Structures are given as structure tokens and as C-alpha cells.
Amino acid sequence: xxxxxxxSAVDDDDPRLLQAAFALLVTLDLAxxxxxxxxxxxxxxxxxxxxxxxxxxxxxxxxxxxxMPSVMLGVLAxxxxxVIGTGRLSPEGSxxxxxLLLPALWLGRYGAVRGAVVCFxxxxxxxxxxxxxxxxxxxxxxxxxxxPALVAxxxxxxxxxxxxxxxRQQRMSDAIFDTVDVGLVLLGRDGTYERMNRRHEEFxxxxxxxxxDGVAGQTGxxxxxxxxxxxxxxxxPTFRAMTxxxxxxxxxxxxxxxxxxxxxxxSARTVRDEQGDFAGAVLAYKDVTDxxxxxxxxxxxxxxxxxxxxxxxxxxxxxxxILQERDDLPEQAASQLGVxxxxxxxxxRLIGDLLHAAQAxxxxxxxxxxxxxxxxxVRDSVEAASPAAEAAGVxxxxxxxxxxxxxxxxxxxxQVVDNLLSNAVKYSHRDGRVQVSLxxxxxxxxxxxxxxxxxxxxxxxxxxxxxxxxTRSAAESTIPGVGLGLSITKEIVEAHGGRIEVESVLxxxxxxxxxxxxxx
Ligand code: ADP
Numbered sequence: 258x259x260x261x262x263x264x265s266a267v268d269d270d271d272p273r274l275l276q277a278a279f280a281l282l283v284t285l286d287l288a289x290x291x292x293x294x295x296x297x298x299x300x301x302x303x304x305x306x307x308x309x310x311x312x313x314x315x316x317x318x319x320x321x322x323x324x325m326p327s328v329m330l331g332v333l334a335x336x337x338x339x340v341i342g343t344g345r346l347s348p349e350g351s352x353x354x355x356x357l358l359l360p361a362l363w364l365g366r367y368g369a370v371r372g373a374v375v376c377f378x379x380x381x382x383x384x385x386x387x388x389x390x391x392x393x394x395x396x397x398x399x400x401x402x403x404x405p406a407l408v409a410x411x412x413x414x415x416x417x418x419x420x421x422x423x424x425r426q427q428r429m430s431d432a433i434f435d436t437v438d439v440g441l442v443l444l445g446r447d448g449t450y451e452r453m454n455r456r457h458e459e460f461x462x463x464x465x466x467x468x469x470d471g472v473a474g475q476t477g478x479x480x481x482x483x484x485x486x487x488x489x490x491x492x493x494p495t496f497r498a499m500t501x502x503x504x505x506x507x508x509x510x511x512x513x514x515x516x517x518x519x520x521x522x523x524s525a526r527t528v529r530d531e532q533g534d535f536a537g538a539v540l541a542y543k544d545v546t547d548x549x550x551x552x553x554x555x556x557x558x559x560x561x562x563x564x565x566x567x568x569x570x571x572x573x574x575x576x577x578x579i580l581q582e583r584d585d586l587p588e589q590a591a592s593q594l595g596v597x598x599x600x601x602x603x604x605x606r607l608i609g610d611l612l613h614a615a616q617a618x619x620x621x622x623x624x625x626x627x628x629x630x631x632x633x634x635v636r637d638s639v640e641a642a643s644p645a646a647e648a649a650g651v652x653x654x655x656x657x658x659x660x661x662x663x664x665x666x667x668x669x670x671x672q673v674v675d676n677l678l679s680n681a682v683k684y685s686h687r688d689g690r691v692q693v694s695l696x697x698x699x700x701x702x703x704x705x706x707x708x709x710x711x712x713x714x715x716x717x718x719x720x721x722x723x724x725x726x727x728t729r730s731a732a733e734s735t736i737p738g739v740g741l742g743l744s745i746t747k748e749i750v751e752a753h754g755g756r757i758e759v760e761s762v763l764x765x766x767x768x769x770x771x772x773x774x775x776x777x
Pocket of ligand 1: 680684712730744
């Protein structure tokens with residue numbers, strides 16, 4: 258069964274504990290009095306008090322408090338006041354009246370007025386009245402009978418106002434947590450679900466139609482980002498959070514019914530106690546179904562549009578190439594054809610990038626590995642980039658060994674080098690210099706492309722390899738680009754088992770470094 262938990266559920270004080278503490282203190286008072294020489298007849302008020310205490314305490318321990326109406330706690334408090342009132346009716350006197358504070362505080366739960374009235378009546382009947390009848394209506398006895406009664410009523414009122422203030426706060430925070438459109442869960446130190454808001458209860462009903470036992474790591478109708486692989490226990494967000502892991506945007510699907518299954522993005526943060534030890538975790542579940550749907554539609558749209566564009570464009574650039582090969586063209590027409598060819602190539606590259614980005618999610622880049630020579634690939638790329646560099650007034654320098662054989666997809670690796678080179682040239686200043694160096698580093702090849710261009714701020718560096726991201730300075734400049742090249746470059750490098758990193762200083766220049774294993 259699913260546990261119904263409110264975000265601000267606060268356990269009531271356990272009456273069994275309260276009564277046990279009370280009984281212990283009364284027993285202590287009796288012990289002190291007997292040790293001081295008190296001797297009571299079998300039929301006397303103190304003995305009556307002991308019997309009453311024993312009966313009330315035994316009943317408290319036996320009663321099923323989780324099913325008891327709250328008025329029973331009031332009855333318990335009144336009986337305890339009776340124990341105190343009768344218990345002090347003995348010639349040697351007693352300071353047990355101080356214990357009135359305990360039942361008086363419990364009565365505070367009934368509200369300021371109701372609690373105070375019950376307390377006043379009970380204390381008046383069982384404490385003040387017998388005291389005054391039994392003893393004198395003056396002096397110390399008057400004071401002993403009346404003052405504790407007044408203090409008890411005051412304690413009830415104080416407790417009642419504190420309870421009301423806390424209740425108000427709780428209702429407010431409950432309202433806030435139930436209003437937010439994000440599912441919230443608080444896990445305890447041992448992984449039990451301690452609190453959850455209403456939104457999360459809805460998610461739980463979809464993800465766990467057969468119920469949830471309220472402990473982290475339960476599997477159910479919960480699937481990985483692909484929507485079909487059931488999520489293993491170790492991958493469930495609650496299980497991961499219980500290992501102390503903190504994460505954002507962990508995507509998964511809940512539910513099996515296509516009409517109501519949801520895509521969820523989960524974040525987790527650890528809760529620590531005063532000593533800094535793990536004390537639980539908070540998880541936030543955000544419904545991203547519409548966002549995922551929009552992403553899918555966008556990718557499908559981009560993929561189909563790119564296909565439709567590529568076919569006619571390939572034919573245009575092909576015919577332009579044939580035209581360029583003719584030697585009877587007027588000089589002006591030849592230069593104009595050059596512009597058409599360059600822009601056609603640019604469009605083809607852009608379409609290729611868009612298509613790649615749209616398809617990358619599903620399968621990642623497909624590699625066709627073969628034994629190839631990285632030195633040749635890099636030299637070809639530098640040669641191909643030379644006209645653009647020359648036009649931009651940038652000098653290209655290459656340092657590379659004559660050969661660097663490796664197992665890789667030559668077309669894809671060529672795309673990596675082309676992207677890095679074209680960026681280095683694009684983002685360089687006129688009269689700038691781009692240095693390309695290729696070297697062997699153990700069982701890895703290392704390629705560095707260094708420029709002295711506009712550079713990248715440290716804030717932008719983390720997002721550089723994200724699709725469609727452009728730095729502010731690039732976006733504000735007239736330098737063309739859409740922010741796809743680096744994300745594709747990173748995917749290709751990682752698909753080869755390599756790594757790409759960047760060092761850069763804004764306004765000074767950048768170094769992009771790629772490390773690729775030679776064999777895999
Ligand atoms: P594009 O160049 O088409 O915008 P990329 O994915 O290749 O896309 O690069 C992403 C962003 O990274 C660029 O828009 C630019 O802001 C920044 N960037 C890439 N290379 C460099 C570089 N060598 N110098 C400065 N900024 C760069």
C-alpha cells in the first residue's frame with residue numbers, strides 16, 4: 258500500500274511516553290516521602306493516588322493510541338491531575354503540585370479556551386478544593402492550593418498559543434508545497450519516504466500502480482530515458498540519492514499507459530545533520546513530457562527538412578563544380594561562380610550538421626573505422642582551410658610527424674579537425690596566427706589547435722559543447738555560426754574513445770586539445 262504522507266506531518270507526542278515520564282516522577286516523590294518517614298494507612302488519599310496512577314498508566318500502555326479519539330488525551334490529563342490532587346493530601350504535605358505542569362501542557366493541545374477551561378475545572382476540583390477542605394483556608398496552605406492551579410492554567414494557555422502558531426506555519430508550508438507543480442520527496446537517513454507533496458503522490462500513482470512500500474530504490478513502472486528499458490534498482494533516483502549522490506536532470510519515464518505516462522526530470526540534494534553526516538535527501542520531480550515531445554518533433558522536423566534540402570543542393574553544387582571546370586568562362590562569371598560554390602558548400606555543411614544533431618540522440622554518430630593516417634587527415638584539413646584563412650588574413654602553421662597511423666573513421670576525424678580549424682580561423686583577428694600541432698603521446702595521438710583570437714570566458718566554457726550554444730561575443734559579432742560544430746566534434750571524439758578539452762582566456766585566445774587512442 259502507498260503510504261499517505263503529508264509534507265508537514267508532525268508526530269504527536271506519544272501519550273505512552275508522556276505518561277511513563279509522569280508516573281516516574283510521581284513514584285520518585287512517593288519514594289522521597291517514604292524515605293522521609295511517611296507512613297500511610299491502607300485507606301488514605303496517597304494510597305488512593307498510587308492505585309489511580311497504576312491503573313491510569315497501565316491503561317495508557319494498553320490503549321491503541323493510533324485509533325483513539327484525541328479527547329482521550331484530555332481524559333488522561335484530567336486523571337493525572339486527580340492523582341496529583343489526591344496524592345498531596347497527607348499530613349506531611351508534598352511538593353508534587355509542580356507536576357501539574359505536565360497534564361496542563363497536554364491540555365494546551367485543545368486550544369487556548371477549551372484547554373484552559375478543562376484545566377481550570379480539573380485543577381480546581383482535584384487540586385485546589387481538596388487542599389482547601391483538607392487544610393486551612395489561609396496562609397501557606399491557601400498559597401499551595403491556589404498558586405499551582407493558576408500556574409497550570411497559564412501553562413495550558415501558553416502551550417495552546419504555541420501549538421496554534423506552529424499549526425498556522427504548518428498549514429502555510431503545506432499549502433506552498435502542495436501548490437508547486439514539482440513533486441517533492443524527503444527521504445530519511447535509512448531511505449524511508451518521510452514526506453511528500455500532493456504532486457508527487459500523483460506521480461507515485463502512475464509510476465507504482467501496484468503500490469509503494471515507502472522505501473527508496475523500489476522498482477515499478479519506471480523506465481530509462483529511452484522509455485522502454487525498465488529502470489534498475491541501482492539507477493532509481495531515490496537509490497542514487499541514498500548513496501549520497503547529488504544530480505540534476507536525471508530523465509526517466511513513468512507509467513505504461515501511453516495516455517498518461519509521463520517524462521520526468523529528477524534532481525537530488527543531500528541533507529546533512531549538524532555534524533555534517535548524511536541525514537537523508539530531498540528529491541524534486543519535474544514533469545517534462547511536453548518538453549520531450551517538443552524535442553522529438555523538432556528533431557524529426559530538422560531531419561526531414563535537412564533531407565529535403567540536401568538533395569537539390571547537392572545537385573546545385575555538383576553542376577557549379579562542372580561549370581567551374583570550364584576554361585571558356587568570362588573572368589567575372591568565374592569569380593561569381595566561386596562565391597556560389599563557397600556558399601553552397603557552407604549550406605551543405607550546415608545541413609549535414611543539423612541532420613547529425615537531429616539523429617545523434619537516437620544512435621550517436623555511426624563510425625566506419627579503418628586503418629588510417631591521422632597525419633594525412635590533419636594535413637589535408639589544413640590545406641583545405643588555407644583559402645579561408647588567407648581570405649581572413651590568418652596564418653596557418655602546422656607541426657606534425659610524417660605519419661601517424663591509427664584506427665578511426667577518417668571522414669569523421671576529418672570533420673573534427675575541420676571544425677576546430679574553421680573555428681580557430683573564424684574567431685581569430687585579422688593578421689592572427691593559428692598553430693596546429695599533432696604529436697604522439699604514449700598510446701594516444703594529441704592534436705592541438707591554438708589561436709590568438711577572441712577567446713572564451715570561464716563562464717561560457719562549461720556550455721561550449723552544448724548544441725546551439727554560442728558565446729556572447731560570438732553571437733554579438735557578425736561571425737557566422739549556429740553552435741553545432743563543437744557538440745558534434747565532442748560526440749565524434751568520444752565515440753572514438755577520446756577526449757576534448759579547451760583552455761582559453763577571453764580576449765587572448767584559445768587552445769582546443771583532442772586526445773585519441775590509436776587502437777580500440
Ligand atoms: P559555431 O562556430 O558554428 O557557432 P561551434 O559549436 O563550433 O559553433 O562553437 C560554439 C561556440 O563556441 C561558438 O559560437 C563560439 O562562441 C565558441 N568558440 C568555438 N571555437 C572558438 C574559438 N576558437 N575561439 C573563440 N570562441 C570559440
